[in-house]
Amino acid sequence: MSENLILDWTKGYFLKWSDFKAESNPAVYEDSHSVIKYRFTWTISSDIVDGKIMFLIDNVSLFVEFHPLLSWVRSELTEELLLHEQGCFDLAELVKRENFKNLQEQFHLQHYSTRGNNEEQRKQFAKEDSGKMIAIEVEKLQKLYDEQCKKYRKDTNFGQNIDEQSKYNLIFKQLRV
Template sequence: MAETEILSWTKNYSLKWSDFQAEHNPASYEDSHSVIKYGFTWTVDSEKIGSDILFLIKNIQISVEFCPLLSSVRPSETNDQLLKYEQGRFDLAELVKRENISNIQMKFEGKTFPTRGKNEEQRKQLAKEDSGKMIAKEIEKLQDILEKRLREYDESTDYGNNLEKLSEYDLKFEQLK
């Protein structure tokens, strides 16, 4: 596999050990370490109402991203059970996204926001910048929710060693496929 900066979650792709491309720190207590985050895209439009130019945020898309160059595994520990646990972390991020995406979209879609700037071109540029910052704040909150849920997952599955709990989570992740 060519070195990839990110892998986006899809129902048809399962992680492989070759996706864990960072060198594993031998002093780490973890047998594996994955970096999972959210990315986003959106469209910003402007509308003139009287003498005011307002912007609208549309088409917010959120992706779950696995970062191969930041994810690692202890070479002596590459087994199916640990990989299933890591896939569960990736799946949990997708589940959290699906549970929260409509709330994020509802905060912005169909609403107008004031622009700043001295001329129309500057207002358009600043609307793009401002809308990105507004969405990024919501993505940070989503990342915080994910971190909390990942801690619960790690603890309840004993980092993939509790097969019964891992199976319970697998049932939840089946709805993603």
Template sequence: MVSENEILSWSKDYSLQWSDFKAEHNPATYEDSHSVIKYGFTWVVDSEKVGDDVLFFIKNIQISVEFCPLLSSVRVSNANDQLLKHEQGHFDLAELVRRQNISSLQMKFEGKKFPTRGKNEEQRKQFAKEDSGKMISLEVEKIQKILDKRIQEYDETTDFGNNLEKQSEYDLHFQQLKL
């Protein structure tokens, strides 16, 4: 179960349940269900003094795939196993895109040093944390855009899970993530 402010992180051991879709469904929308999936990230920022300058570097960037129950909904009259499997596919696709892009994101920052701003050490540390977060966030947004495009392709190809042949092709692909 998730509490009010929690998200569900993707795991090979967990599959979405209809009870995870906690938002009230808008009866005017075309779609029978709606999943809100985004990427979260953590990182470590460190700094070193080089002459008079303080430089920061970023390491241990981790990205997580997060399903947002309080923003996700389903039209109860249409909640069935086939549709749930399709929604799980959105979650699995997000994990697939994460895996395909994490190392290039990490490589963008690995071993690089960036200048800090601020008048004293305390300010520089604060700005290093803030600036590094913004830098990573921009890269994560690019991955989110890739995901949005892939989800659109997935929905169109599978006709939102109604094309069982195409859906099962995707499902087979997603099973590889759980090995």
């Protein structure tokens, strides 16, 4: 049986306690911890503008990933706590959806100069430079998620505040419609 090293967020998948594979951290007061990150893919194309070869960033895609080998739980395996951790995963998807269009529009139809002495070098540098540009924007999105997740954990008291958790659960339910 192969272990999933990374789980992408999908409408039909819900976390299970068996997805939390790391050893718990005794120095942390939390009963569980989810590591959730964004991953992106993209393509580049080139165009000649005023006699210069320029590159364009196309087809940016963004994925929400849960990292089982970095996520852990102590011994309290309650359904409420699991639902709370699923909420962290869902929140990352919500942040992605709310901000993805802006991320795409930053690069849409923008021409960027490239460097290199030949066609092959220009392609390589365009891929490298475009990846760095997108990574900067995705890092901003990751920080936004981290801030909102911190608020979510505080608001719900890690799932123990049932009323607040229920409010978030209603929001997250809309992601699966």
